[in-house]
Amino acid sequence: MTKPVPKQALSSASSSTAAKPRLTTSAMIASIASEGQRTQAAPFGTALVELAKTRPDIIGMTADLGKYTDLHLFGQAYPDRYYQMGMAEQLLFGAASGLAAEGFVPFATTYAVFATRRAYDFIHQTIAEEDRNVKIVCALPGLTSGYGPSHQAAEDLALMRAMPNMTVIDPCDACEIGQVVPAMAAHQGPVYMRLLRGQVPLVLDEYHYTFELGKAKVIRGGRDVLFISTGLMTMRALEAAKQLENDKIDVAVLHVPTIKPLDTETILREAQKTGRMVVVAENHTIVGGLGEAVARHLMLNGVAATFRHIGLPDAFLAAGALPTLHDRYGISTQALVDQIKKWQD
Amino acid sequence: MSNLKGHNRDLAERAYRVRRNAVLMGEVQGQGYIAQALDIADVLTVAYFHAMNYRPEDPEWEGRDRFLLSNGHYAIALYAALIEAGIIPADELESYGSDDSRLPMSGMASYTPGMEMSGGSLGVGMSIAVGMALGLKRKHSSSRVYILFSDGELDEGAVWEAFMSAAHYKLDNLIAIVDVNNQQADGPSTQVMAFEPLVQKLEAFGWFVQRIDGNDLDAVVGAFDAAKDSHEAKPRIIIADTLMGKGVPFLEAREKNHFIRVDPHEWQLALAALEEGRQS
Numbered sequence: 001m002t003k004p005v006p007k008q009a010l011s012s013a014s015s016s017t018a019a020k021p022r023l024t025t026s027a028m029i030a031s032i033a034s035e036g037q038r039t040q041a042a043p044f045g046t047a048l049v050e051l052a053k054t055r056p057d058i059i060g061m062t063a064d065l066g067k068y069t070d071l072h073l074f075g076q077a078y079p080d081r082y083y084q085m086g087m088a089e090q091l092l093f094g095a096a097s098g099l100a101a102e103g104f105v106p107f108a109t110t111y112a113v114f115a116t117r118r119a120y121d122f123i124h125q126t127i128a129e130e131d132r133n134v135k136i137v138c139a140l141p142g143l144t145s146g147y148g149p150s151h152q153a154a155e156d157l158a159l160m161r162a163m164p165n166m167t168v169i170d171p172c173d174a175c176e177i178g179q180v181v182p183a184m185a186a187h188q189g190p191v192y193m194r195l196l197r198g199q200v201p202l203v204l205d206e207y208h209y210t211f212e213l214g215k216a217k218v219i220r221g222g223r224d225v226l227f228i229s230t231g232l233m234t235m236r237a238l239e240a241a242k243q244l245e246n247d248k249i250d251v252a253v254l255h256v257p258t259i260k261p262l263d264t265e266t267i268l269r270e271a272q273k274t275g276r277m278v279v280v281a282e283n284h285t286i287v288g289g290l291g292e293a294v295a296r297h298l299m300l301n302g303v304a305a306t307f308r309h310i311g312l313p314d315a316f317l318a319a320g321a322l323p324t325l326h327d328r329y330g331i332s333t334q335a336l337v338d339q340i341k342k343w344q345d
Numbered sequence: 346m347s348n349l350k351g352h353n354r355d356l357a358e359r360a361y362r363v364r365r366n367a368v369l370m371g372e373v374q375g376q377g378y379i380a381q382a383l384d385i386a387d388v389l390t391v392a393y394f395h396a397m398n399y400r401p402e403d404p405e406w407e408g409r410d411r412f413l414l415s416n417g418h419y420a421i422a423l424y425a426a427l428i429e430a431g432i433i434p435a436d437e438l439e440s441y442g443s444d445d446s447r448l449p450m451s452g453m454a455s456y457t458p459g460m461e462m463s464g465g466s467l468g469v470g471m472s473i474a475v476g477m478a479l480g481l482k483r484k485h486s487s488s489r490v491y492i493l494f495s496d497g498e499l500d501e502g503a504v505w506e507a508f509m510s511a512a513h514y515k516l517d518n519l520i521a522i523v524d525v526n527n528q529q530a531d532g533p534s535t536q537v538m539a540f541e542p543l544v545q546k547l548e549a550f551g552w553f554v555q556r557i558d559g560n561d562l563d564a565v566v567g568a569f570d571a572a573k574d575s576h577e578a579k580p581r582i583i584i585a586d587t588l589m590g591k592g593v594p595f596l597e598a599r600e601k602n603h604f605i606r607v608d609p610h611e612w613q614l615a616l617a618a619l620e621e622g623r624q625s
């Protein structure tokens with residue numbers, strides 16, 4: 001793992017040596033879509049605008065990130081149901097709790113780091129503990145920003161899972177986000193959703209996928225490896241599975257969009273099928289996410305599968321271009337392929 | 346600016362070079378916070394080439410004045426000044442925002458010499474400034490804490506907690522500058538969240554307050570001098586009204602946006618515009 005040279009160690013001479021490294025940009029407004037991938041624009045904003053036609057109780061709120069969470073579409077469609085709270089995340093969630101107490105259903109958006117870290121206590125006390133019907137929708141989940149630790153929500157699932165009453169959803173693509181929006185509105189109680197914004201990859205429609213809150217779904221079967229994955233890692237697992245066909249490695253993918261409550265029945269059923277290596281893959285630190293949750297249930301139920309875990313290291317991650325970082329930290333498609341081949345050797 | 350005299354004339358040349366560094370870095374990424382870098386260049390110039398004590402060869406010199414960049418996305422602006430100050434070598438400029446560069450797009454203390462805090466999460470710098478100012482007083486140091494933050498950060502409650510505590514502890518060694526460029530992520534700051542009247546609010550919070558045109562070098566110099574010279578037992582704040590894109594007319598005129606893209610051919614035009622505005 002490359003780390004920047006500590007600042008103490010540098011002198012003005014340091015950068016004039018040897019060949020210049022090829023510069024790669026750290027694209028702030030990065031789309032996680034790979035080149036040539038099918039995408040759909042702003043699936044969250046679009047779905048919320050549609051849903052709000054028949055749900056006058058839905059309110060949109062943001063902390064100066066409407067444009068960056070696709071909620072501006074809702075603001076344009078329903079200006080009188082849209083509250084700009086300024087860049088004040090604690091206020092955002094406290095006020096969302098208040099609106100929910102009065103019977104409205106606020107969809108409150110910001111970046112994952114600023115909800116789960118800056119406003120944790122406000123969400124814990126005013127939303128989760130009071131079981132308020134607030135929908136927390138957060139862009140830049142896990143490692144989806146090249147901006148360094150301030151914008152990388154490597155631990156958001158761990159934090160939100162640890163909150164009683166909270167439902168936690170990590171959708172894979174645009175197809176799924178479009179279905180999650182009405183489902184979370186229909187659910188009574190607080191929900192945290194990881195948001196993919198902008199041009200969002202479209203993958204699961206090919207598999208005739210339907211989202212059901214609290215359900216894990218087998219997306220494809222396979223005899224050698226069982227990926228248990230969530231969020232955008234399901235997309236990566238499916239791509240890896242296709243590539244691994246060339247190496248005669250037969251890979252199944254179980255997609256787990258609802259992290260809490262966890263569909264332990266399906267997970268146990270699939271993990272129990274003999275002869276398969278179980279590989280949990282998540283866009284999240286290895287601490288406290290899907291991997292540890294699955295491992296716990298396997299242990300409790302005496303399922304002795306060969307268990308592997310792909311996730312982000314327990315470290316402050318680097319700034320840089322997302323593709324570079326996904327390779328470096330082992331969550332790109334290529335990294336999955338290489339890792340599985342090694343483990344299957 | 347043509348009637349600037351003596352030292353302030355030198356500062357104008359510094360400000361030109363700071364802006365030029367920022368444009369060259371902007372070009373590396375083709376996009377970013379270039380309009381902010383141009384609006385705050387005059388303030389940073391006066392901070393680094395008029396007001397502050399520091400040793401370029403020893404950025405962690407104990408006797409230095411501290412400079413906190415609370416609005417970490419303005420890193421491009423601070424790097425431009427740190428390069429001009431000789432704290433960062435000029436040839437690193439072309440690595441701005443690239444993988445494994447010491448100049449990430451969002452400022453981080455662990456990456457860059459002269460960067461005193463890790464930004465990115467807005468609204469936290471003022472709390473650090475309070476602690477540093479308390480710490481310097483405990484050490485009987487004559488160093489000051491300077492902190493730059495943005496008008497969007499005024500939305501964050503923690504900033505006002507720190508305002509209150511800085512006055513409570515009579516932190517006269519703390520000089521804050523807020524960049525009122527009237528822009529934040531979702532639009533003009535005053536429309537996103539009304540924060541005026543700022544002078545009255547900050548005075549009521551117990552601060553020594555000045556409000557100036559942050560792109561008028563004479564005014565900026567005067568404000569820094571007054572903040573340093575004042576004998577009032579209060580923290581000082583300079584409210585700097587600035588113009589995004591300042592110094593590059595076509596960027597000044599462009600629709601205001603938090604994060605702008607600049608076409609590849611426009612970077613040369615921007616450099617030419619700066620050159621044109623340069624004092625001869």
Ligand SMILES: Cc1ncc(C[n+]2csc(CCOP(=O)(O)OP(=O)(O)O)c2C)c(N)n1
Nearest residue numbers: 064087465466467495496497528529530603
């Ligand atoms: C705590 C926090 N909330 C939200 C953001 C996302 N964000 C980055 S810049 C920005 C706008 C802040 O206003 P300002 O610094 O005045 O913007 P500028 O003048 O640079 O356009 C926002 C909301 C953040 N970085 N930190």
Ligand SMILES: [Mg+2]
Nearest residue numbers: 495496497528
């Ligand atoms: Mg601003």
